[in-house]
Amino acid sequence: MKKIINDPANVVEEMVRGMTKVYPQYIKKIPNTTAMIRSDEKSMKNKVGIVSGGGSGHEPAHAGYIGKGMLTAAVAGQVFTSPTPDQIYEAIKLSDHGKGVFLIIKNYSGDVMNFEMAKDMAEMDGIKVKSIVIDDDIAVENSLYTQGRRGVAGTVFMHKILGAAADQGVNLDEIEELAQKVLPHINTIAVALSAATVPEVGKPGFELADDEIEYGVGIHSEPGYRREKIKPSKGLVKELLGKIDESLHLDANKKYAILINGMGATPLMEQFIFSNDVYEELAERNIKPVFAKVGNYMTSIDMAGISLTILEIEDEKWLEYLNYPVKTIAW
Structure with missing residues (x-):
C-alpha cells in the first residue's frame, strides 16, 4: 500500500484539519468532533439547516458541499x-437556526x-x-x-436541490x-476497474485481474x-445506460440531468471520453441532457471506475435548484 498519510489511525482527523485550514472561508470544524459546518452559519438564520455525512473516503463528499446553497x-x-x-x-x-x-x-x-438516533436526541x-x-x-x-438499494453518487443531486430550496x-x-418527490427519479449505477484500499486494512477490498471489470459495485467496494x-468505453456506456433505461424508462419527451462521477482514481480524460459516449448514446434516443456535471463528486x-447518475426532471423548479449558485469547495 502506497498512500500519502502519516498514521492510518489518524487519517480522518488530519484530513478534517487540512480541509478547514485550507478553506476557512467555507467550513470550520465543530469542536471535539470530525464534523464540519458553514463558517457563515449565522447567515442561515430563519432557514432550514441541511445536514449530511457518512464514512470518510468519499471525498469531496460530504464536506465539499458545505456552503451557501448546499449543506x-x-x-x-x-x-x-x-x-x-x-x-x-x-x-x-449547530445547524438549527x-x-x-x-x-x-x-x-x-x-x-x-x-x-x-441523533435525530431522536435532537428532538x-x-x-x-x-x-x-x-x-x-x-x-x-x-x-x-x-x-434495499444503496445510496451513492445521486446523493449529491439531493444535496444540491434541497440546499438551494433551503437557501x-x-x-x-x-x-x-x-x-x-425527487428521490424516485434518481438512478445511479457504477463500474469498477479496481477496488478501493482502506488505509487501516492496507489491501484492496476485492481483486480484479488486469483485464477484468465489475459492474454494479458500491462505494465501499461492495460486490x-x-x-x-474489460470493454471499450462505448460498451460500458451501453451496459450502464441500458440498466438505467430499464429502471427509469428514458423518454425523449422528458428532461434529464446527468452526473458522471469518477470513483477516485479515474483520470478526467477517461471521464470525458465516457461522457462523450453517454451523450452519443442518449442522442440515439433523441435525448439531450438539460444539466450535466463530470468529475469526482x-x-x-x-x-478506478466510474458511475452514471440520471435524474429525471419532473418539475422545472428542480432544474432551477440544480443551477442555483453556491459557495462550496467542490460543486
Missing part, C-alpha cells in the same frame, strides 16, 4: 464507517441507525428534524450493508415533500452484479 454541515465518520450519533447530534444542534434541520442519509445500515431538545434515506443505486436490491427559504415540511473482460478512496 449547512457534514459529519465525517471513520473511513467507510458511519459517524457516531453524538457527532451527528452536535451537527444538528429556528426553522429545523433536514437530514440527507445514504442507505447504509450504520448511517440510518446512527442518524436516526428531545425541541429541535424539529426530518430526513430522507437515499437509495439511488439500481445495481443490486440488497447489499452487504443495506436493506430560498422553503420550510421544513416543504423540503421533506420535495425530497420525497456488483457481474464480472467480465462521490469517490471510493482510490477505486
Whole structure:
C-alpha cells in the first residue's frame, strides 16, 4: 500500500484539519468532533439547516458541499464507517437556526441507525428534524450493508436541490415533500476497474485481474452484479445506460440531468471520453441532457471506475435548484 498519510489511525482527523485550514472561508470544524459546518452559519438564520455525512473516503463528499446553497454541515465518520450519533447530534444542534434541520442519509445500515438516533436526541431538545434515506443505486436490491438499494453518487443531486430550496427559504415540511418527490427519479449505477484500499486494512477490498471489470459495485467496494473482460468505453456506456433505461424508462419527451462521477482514481480524460459516449448514446434516443456535471463528486478512496447518475426532471423548479449558485469547495 502506497498512500500519502502519516498514521492510518489518524487519517480522518488530519484530513478534517487540512480541509478547514485550507478553506476557512467555507467550513470550520465543530469542536471535539470530525464534523464540519458553514463558517457563515449565522447567515442561515430563519432557514432550514441541511445536514449530511457518512464514512470518510468519499471525498469531496460530504464536506465539499458545505456552503451557501448546499449543506449547512457534514459529519465525517471513520473511513467507510458511519459517524457516531453524538457527532451527528452536535451537527444538528449547530445547524438549527429556528426553522429545523433536514437530514440527507445514504442507505447504509450504520448511517440510518446512527442518524436516526441523533435525530431522536435532537428532538428531545425541541429541535424539529426530518430526513430522507437515499437509495439511488439500481445495481443490486440488497447489499452487504443495506436493506434495499444503496445510496451513492445521486446523493449529491439531493444535496444540491434541497440546499438551494433551503437557501430560498422553503420550510421544513416543504423540503421533506420535495425530497420525497425527487428521490424516485434518481438512478445511479457504477463500474469498477479496481477496488478501493482502506488505509487501516492496507489491501484492496476485492481483486480484479488486469483485464477484468465489475459492474454494479458500491462505494465501499461492495460486490456488483457481474464480472467480465474489460470493454471499450462505448460498451460500458451501453451496459450502464441500458440498466438505467430499464429502471427509469428514458423518454425523449422528458428532461434529464446527468452526473458522471469518477470513483477516485479515474483520470478526467477517461471521464470525458465516457461522457462523450453517454451523450452519443442518449442522442440515439433523441435525448439531450438539460444539466450535466463530470468529475469526482462521490469517490471510493482510490477505486478506478466510474458511475452514471440520471435524474429525471419532473418539475422545472428542480432544474432551477440544480443551477442555483453556491459557495462550496467542490460543486
